[in-house]
Amino acid sequence: MSHLLPMPVMRSVAGLRAVVAAWHAEGLRVALVPTMGALHDGHLTLVRRGLELADRVVASVFVNPTQFGPSEDFSAYPRREAVDAELLAGAGAHGLYAPTVAEMYPAGFATTVSVAGVSEGLCGAFRPGHFAGVATVVAKLLLQARPDIALFGEKDYQQLQVIRRMVRDLDIPVSIVGVPTVRDADGLAMSSRNAYLTEAERAIAPALFRTLTQIAARLAAGGPAAEQEDWGAAVLLGAGFASVDYLELRDAESLDRLDRLDRPGRLLVAAHLGKARLLDNIAVTPR
Ligand code: PAF
Numbered sequence: 001m002s003h004l005l006p007m008p009v010m011r012s013v014a015g016l017r018a019v020v021a022a023w024h025a026e027g028l029r030v031a032l033v034p035t036m037g038a039l040h041d042g043h044l045t046l047v048r049r050g051l052e053l054a055d056r057v058v059a060s061v062f063v064n065p066t067q068f069g070p071s072e073d074f075s076a077y078p079r080r081e082a083v084d085a086e087l088l089a090g091a092g093a094h095g096l097y098a099p100t101v102a103e104m105y106p107a108g109f110a111t112t113v114s115v116a117g118v119s120e121g122l123c124g125a126f127r128p129g130h131f132a133g134v135a136t137v138v139a140k141l142l143l144q145a146r147p148d149i150a151l152f153g154e155k156d157y158q159q160l161q162v163i164r165r166m167v168r169d170l171d172i173p174v175s176i177v178g179v180p181t182v183r184d185a186d187g188l189a190m191s192s193r194n195a196y197l198t199e200a201e202r203a204i205a206p207a208l209f210r211t212l213t214q215i216a217a218r219l220a221a222g223g224p225a226a227e228q229e230d231w232g233a234a235v236l237l238g239a240g241f242a243s244v245d246y247l248e249l250r251d252a253e254s255l256d257r258l259d260r261l262d263r264p265g266r267l268l269v270a271a272h273l274g275k276a277r278l279l280d281n282i283a284v285t286p287r
Pocket of ligand 1: 062067138156
């Protein structure tokens with residue numbers, strides 16, 4: 001399919017499968033970029049990376065109801081498919097899959113994919129059922145599209161580890177590619193939920209990345225992780241964050257708790273600022 005042709009928008013599983021099957025019949029390698037829309041440069045970076053690794057890139061836009069809790073922002077979540085379609089076409093994507101909720105979860109739908117271990121703790125502790133919703137919809141998207149590779153941002157690091165575990169455990173024939181977080185110039189990780197920040201809150205938000213970076217340096221110097229985690233949480237509250245759900249050092253792969261930095265780790269944070277719950281994480285390596 002040429003970039004000069006309009007980018008096809010698929011609404012049904014059958015439509016998506018027909019397009020991907022035609023690409024595969026031509027011997028082309030296909031990448032899937034799952035998203036919930038409200039696209040920003042972080043998502044478009046996934047598309048661009050997909051274009052480097054595959055011949056065809058299809059992005060999905062689906063605000064997945066099953067990964068939102070009853071008091072979360074499912075109805076308020078930004079939806080702007082026409083703008084997203086333009087951005088995707090501009091980035092070079094070859095197709096958009098935008099199913100309805102009824103197509104994804106037809107009447108009688110009764111299956112949930114739940115990944116033990118990596119789903120527990122961190123966001124899993126604060127958003128019960130969230131990762132089961134993510135795992136279920138991602139399993140469906142992978143089985144619907146049957147791509148060769150699928151790309152996810154490291155910004156949602158726990159989600160990425162949940163998806164890697166699920167794909168290994170269920171023998172889903174796809175390579176999962178994690179793509180480094182894209183940041184604004186002041187370090188704030190790009191996120192669709194940054195749109196919830198007021199101007200004043202947006203000025204406070206870069207403290208998240210700045211604090212993680214400072215803690216990483218302090219952890220590399222040795223000492224118990226708990227001290228640095230407490231210090232970091234206090235810094236964030238002092239900067240204007242309303243609350244910190246967690247700020248923790250974890251093993252980079254298993255996400256098991258680390259008491260000190262004695263192997264490759266990941267420092268992960270979730271904190272509330274105004275209406276937004278912001279996530280970030282960075283790699284931390286022992287000296
Ligand atoms: O990261 C997201 O946008 C969503 O959790 C995903 C992976 C598209 C599943 O709905």
